[in-house]
Amino acid sequence: MRGPEITISFAPGLRLFAAPERREGRTTVVTDGASTLGHVVESLGVPLTEVGRLLVDGREVPVSHVPGAGETVEVGAVARPQPVPGAELRFLLDVHLGTLARRLRLLGVDAAYESEDIGDPALAALSAAERRVMLSRDRGLLRRRELWAGAYVYSDRPDEQLRDVLGRFAPALAPWTRCTACNGRLEDADKRAVGERLEHGTRRSYDVFAQCTVCDRLYWRGAHHARLEAIVEGAVAEFGGAAGPPA
Template sequence: MERPEIYCEIAPDLRVFMASGRRGGQAALRTDGVSSLGHVVESLGIPLTEVGTLLVDGRPVAPGHVPADRERVSVLGVERPQPLPGPARFLLDVHLGTLARRLRLLGVDAAYENLDIGDPALAARSAAEQRVMLSRDRGLLRRREIWAGAYVYSHRPDEQVKDVLGRFAPPLAPWTRCTACNGLLERADKAQVHDRLHDGTQRSFDVYAQCADCGQVYWRGAHHARLEAIVAEALRDQAGRAGAAAESPS
């Protein structure tokens, strides 16, 4: 018996995942008549975390739909900002340390594994803590046990921050989290933290913050201007997105 043939139209923003010969966005595929549409999409190299709506002959279907012969499938990208079923909390794999620190700088809850603990452990933590798994590893994002996931498209930290903030629009609260451990910062008097400071630092600065979890101390040091620029850009982008949303027709 001849296998069913379906016709797929892939949204432009998803074509980057496809093999170079298929990046025109259109593909006629033979299926086995048993596999789900979600499996078919993943076989094209597209993580389901990046898929928003699946349409079959113009009607929305779930990833578990089993395609029939001659069905026309449209694979659309995720909505931006992407709604989440809970607070915007993230988990980043070992390759995204700079992104984790920048998200924390902006007050975003960003857990980070600085050791390669393996995909099963990362997926289990995502599920247990209900965190969005951020990764450039498509195999990790295909694990069914993750709570939610998102592919980080760029390898450049500046672009990574824009991508995550644009996709999920988490509330920003700069200078409230420890960039080392993700704990919350508290204002600290110089006397409280003097044993953690060098003499030059004690003479030059009077305003400090300390992490309630790991004890790391922060002050406006030599790198503060660069960090201020990162924060200012993120806040401008956030305001721009909010303004665009307010102007768009409902």
């Protein structure tokens, strides 16, 4: 027996999630008469993490709305910048987003990263336990109910991924203050105190060092500094913050 029939359309940015026949204009969907609008939207392939306003016949409704026969539904994309209320903005990235994690850390953004595949249930539980926004390209992971918050990373290119996350969440940038290896905080290191850990050439050529307060890794303005500085300067120019490393 057929349930209520509704008409639904998706904002342009959400159409990539839907089946090809639902990507242009309005299409008809037969519901079961009991499922919420949120469930209907997800059943059509769109993670709720990416959904903004839901309009039914022009009025805004919650995801818990149960659609009725003849209703016209418009599914909007999440607002940008997207507020994350009630908690300090922190991220958790899955195993496939290591480069993005390191670039966020380079900019001073708190970005936890799982270098091994611990599975969707464990990632979702960690997101909830530490109140971190889960960043992933895995739509199934983003549909897990236990997630505290989540966001789909739309590109597979690190440069575009970084711009996407910074533009969506507008985190405060504090470049050169986090360890890119473990996410710990950096502090100034006295060259005399760490000298025995340095190669002779490094000790001779550099005077300014920083040290991770968690893993003790040392940092200095080495061969890769120009490339990293370009990433920092580009992000700061577009999204704000202070570009220079600690003196």
